[in-house]
Amino acid sequence: MRVRDLKKKSSNRIDTSYLQNLGIQAYGQDNLYPQTLKNIIAASSTASECSDRFADFIEGNGFREVAFSKYVVNRKGDTLDDVHMLLCKDMSELNGIAIHVNYNVFCEIVEMQHVPFENCRLTEEDENGYVAKIAVHPDWSGKKTRKGKALQVKKENIDYIDVFNPKKDVILAQIEAAGGIEYYKGQILWVSMAGKNTYPVGKGDRVATEMSTDEGLSNVKYRNVRNNFFPGAMIFTKKGSNITFDEEGNEVKDTDDDDSFSNTLIQLQGDTNAAKIMEVTLENDEEKPEIVNMNSQNYDKEFTVTDASVVERIYSAYGQEPWYCIRIGKVGFSGDILEDAFEYYNSIVSKQQRLIERTFSRIFSYWYEVVNPSNDYSVEPLKYVRNAAVSNNNR
Template identity: 30%
Template structure:
């Protein structure tokens, strides 16, 4: 028996792409690129991504001096590699490491590869099976078409000497060998979703609110208005010789120019003059009522922000700079840091284990202690003492003999409590 749930759709669809010999990352093969653009347009999502990156990278390696070790001819250090891998792990839940070998079958160089540039080879294509395609413009932002000649295929990571020799022979010798790619992917033979894929629609919503607010400001918060008139006083001349070449780009009429100049934050106090010959040709402006966008957007913005924070599994104390009251509670932030360190411990362990595996085959011993553990972010809340002092001051205030209305006023204006909260405390 088959069960069909029409209301549930897969977040991404993986299909073979015979043209390039890869598996498409969603129908347009640009799921990571789309998610990057959505996150870039959402301040809350960007902040959550940065917070996850910070906690996954932690406070560096426990082994002293390990982060300064250079691992390729371009001067890449292990500390920089850790930060780059943590950035991808925080959003995409995976990462990529390119390694190359010397004739002794030891890793001679290690490089970081952007996760969004990696595509899996088509398992049904003998030429690209067990390989990964690397290309820096799958989303077609730079070029209209993907150039097959610029796609680099790398073999899957396997440090076994026999496997490496077979790959070198197939490539035509060491001078043509391009190395291997370690593709860390939490999924099995599938592409992963981003960390907060369940709320990516909220990224778009928050970005839309931001654009709407900007449009309101640039138009001087003018109300939506309809203009009724018999005919324009001056028609624009769009009968130029090059009109066909610039189709869709018409010269505005004088009326349109005047109305355009009337809008905007720098033109809000200007006066527009409209001439008409008689009462019948007098233009009429009519504002039409719309919903109260301020309240509507304020409520939507709060709920969207809350869902994005929950989608990234980041404690809200680490994202929201403004507390529900003006009293800063250092112990809450400290507890949030401890909690988030615990939540990201598995991610740090994944990075540590992967780096230990890769550099166990490195041509030089750069970590003699073989300690690849990553230190978590220290749970030191700098505002512990101010919070304690403020708490003591409030207790002293409440225990004093001054009138209740004075206590309430102090709690509201000095400590930032809400009116009902202050009244409840003084009841």
């Protein structure tokens, strides 16, 4: 089938529209694409594991230049290692990073800090295709509070910060427009793996359905164990009659308001009540007690194939087939295999690492002092260490 014949059956992963009341380009139909994707990842145990491993390999063992990694970059006391770790987390989930920088009166960068990528939105392009500002809000869903009041998504609660442009004449013009250096908000270096001025989709976007299915399967397993019936058997016994007499000598049978059967059902649900015996009292049955074995419905087996295929696709989306093969026992668990897996995955994350390296290089070429004389912003890749526990004990 031709590609154009399929266009009606597929849709854009991100719908981008202009929100005139806020002056921004929406990040998804509801402007909450990054928040929604992060929630989907967090709710899936498999996706969370893969995303964390992806972030760990992007971060590696930190910068090769140790002194550079320990350098304090802002008034809050964050080191470059601290900032780098947060950037790698954003990159692993959303394929983008954002860094805020402040300047001194000499138009030199004196401070930088991480800005959560999900908090950033692009303003509209001008006639030249240039985006002049990045809109930053602490929570675009409007649920976050300060002093007990919700931070509504309104213009007065949004910071519109100039995009990164280290040219002195541009910075001076921005400082003047702000009313002085004390009112100047600095600039934001916003970088997307999708390209300039383009919202990226996350690494796990292609398996968003599978990640949501993984969460659903976990819920089924939980309810199967916690809320299913696991009685070993039911025993039926005869109920005696409690007969009394009124003042005139007439027989009176007690009204049965007993709700013990319902209470018993509750006591037979869940894993802690497995294999209990349920007693059912019969009022008019004259026969001897009868024991009836019960077989509960186990839903785990119904989703075995779905569970396996979902997990495999999530691992595949993150390029982590070696770990999946180890997990299912397709290959052995040995040092050689793990070394190969580490080497393989270091090549997978190299593109993300290079983008972060270039970003730091751009910023520190305009820093007010020489921080990294070697200009080496590369990251030391993760390596599998054999007998790590023994090595740690010998230190």
